[in-house]
Amino acid sequence: MSTDSRFSHKIWQEEELSKMVEGGFPYPMLSDQGGRIGSAFGVYSPEEGVNIRGRFIIDPDGIIQACEIMTPPVGRNVSELIRQIQAFQHVRKTGEVTPAGWTPGKPTLKPGPDLAGAVWKQWKVSNAFD
Amino acid sequence: MGKPKDGCTTPAGGIINSPENKEKTEMLKKEEVIKMTATVGKPAPDFEANGFFQGGFDNFKLSDYKGQWVLLCFYPGDFTFV
DSSP, X not given: OBSSOHHHHHHHIIIIIHXXXXXXXXXOEEBOTTSHHHHHTTOEETXXXXXXXXXXXXXXXXXXXXEEEEOTTSOOOHHHHHHHHHHHHHHHHHOOBOOTTOOTTSOOBOOSGGGTTTHHHHOOGGGGOO | OOOOOOSSOOOOOOOOOOHHXXXXXXXXXXXXXXXXXXXXXXXXXXXXXXXXXXXXXXEEEGGXXXXXXXXXXXXXXXXXXX
């Protein structure tokens, strides 16, 4: 979603995105002219009239599970974004929690009174890194 | 005036302020600010927006996607760099 009109989205797709990705950008490109939606999400900058680089992961109940907001010059990390979605989906499905640096296949933790003060027995700091 | 710097969000400019205009623009800024209501862990504010998808224009409402995971990405502008 940007403050550009749907017409601008159409031309950007045709002129540039379709040349970067096979078949073009496959998701809805939304228009937030006036920045009202961006304002409700805390990403609209009135001085520049644009939405800065924010992204929100919303679960099937409509609850925001994660957000990352950056100033425009730096792009997102897609691997981290996918990792977060996988982690939230895993938590929702199993009730387990995913420790720092978790990726599918790495150990998770089952929260409960037995685990308090005993995480060190099940999980090593090196698990947080690739 | 010098050449505008190229970046992702260089402001376009705007009214060059005379005293009467300055007061009005300040007033407008305060009236039109929409409160930020999005909070992580709470329901996302519902919204409706028009957009471009699969070659055509359509309206999209966030609540229509209940039951699915939604990734909402804001970005400064089409045809910019990052």
